[in-house]
Amino acid sequence: MDSENPLGEFLRARRTLLRPEDIGLVVSGRRRVPGLRREEVAALADVSHDYYVRMEQGRERHPSAQVVEALARALELEPDAAEHLWRLARPHPAPSRSPAAHEQVSPTLLRMVTDWHRTPAVVLGSGLRVLAHNTLGQALFAGHAYSGDLLRMVFLDPDARDFYPDWEQVAANTVAGLRPADGGGHDDPALVRTVGELSLRSPEFRRLWARHDVRRKTHDSKRFRHPLVGELTLDYESLTVNSAPGQQLVVYQAAPGSASEQALTLLGSLAADGAHVEDREDRGPTPADPAQAGADPGPGDRASQV
Structure with a gap:
């Protein structure tokens, strides 16, 4: 299964699937990583690079509703994926059941x-x-x-x-x-x-x-x-x-x-x-x-x- 940092795992996986040209970024030279860089996602979501890094690393696990909405837009998430992001960022206790x-x-x-x-x-x-x-x-x-x-x-x-x-x-x-x-x-x-x-x-x-x-x-x-x-x-x-x-x-x-x-x-x-x-x-x-x-x-x- 995933690590104990599901929010960070999700953000990292989704940004690697989004190509810079898909969102209108001009690509110059060879890129070392697939998809978007951390600083590019941070800029698109209008959050600081340091804050975004903390989310991916699991040092910030509960971003505000505004940040979650901005991340969903920046990563161009479909409705189901955006809802999943909400559950990861702002989880509710699961009801106990047999x-x-x-x-x-x-x-x-x-x-x-x-x-x-x-x-x-x-x-x-x-x-x-x-x-x-x-x-x-x-x-x-x-x-x-x-x-x-x-x-x-x-x-x-x-x-x-x-x-x-x-x-x-x-x-x-x-x-x-x-x-x-x-x-x-x-x-x-x-x-x-x-x-x-x-x-x-x-x-x-x-x-x-x-x-x-x-x-x-x-x-x-x-x-x-x-x-x-x-x-x-x-x-x-x-x-x-x-x-x-x-x-x-x-x-x-x-x-x-x-x-x-x-x-x-x-x-x-x-x-x-x-x-x-x-x-x-x-x-x-x-x-x-x-x-x-x-x-x-x-x-x-x-x-x-x-």
Whole structure:
């Protein structure tokens, strides 16, 4: 994970990504460092060079609201990144919560998801671990070493680059989406361990994490190359679960009348008939018995927790 100076790490990472020509600075001669220099950011934010250096070094951790706003403008931060900067500079105590309760999906949400027979849906917890899914949601991600852990699936699964034709974009968005969950407070031990593990095992993850990109998972289109039904292009919407802060409900849908809709219908038929992709022996977390997981097991395609 990052050092004990999250604000300084963020500022340093973001200024190295901003080219001088992007903000109208005239570059003369060879520059020894990528991106903007400290004195250039300080000038753009209208703060002293010494004060900015103290922020990067962690000797000034709580700048004023005016300084935070000026830094966000100087670094040309998008709204999600600017909000992240605010959390780093002016943190609020995180509410205490039980990790077990945080990872438990409510029976009401499970019943709701179950009723969506034509729409893949998954409930994600911290670190993009799949907490629950309906039958079609399970079928969409089945057959991989880490089907129950989408973060590890992207970076550690040997089939990831084939399953996601736009893997580079998926990987960048996945890492950027972790930053809002991290918040700079490092109060989620499971996420800390996951980031540490992936930083060691995946050079691609380590490189993307060091960029400090921040981008919430909201809505977009994503391409899949499914081993049973071929290519799919699905629109998704990510919804926060207010009854369980930190959980996300992600719902996928194909455009009406499209080839992807036909493929999704076929996938639903195969899933209903019990067809599945053979998992490898190194498969990661597998769905548990809903009764053991605290869900309300029922007939048919009752959503299950993992």
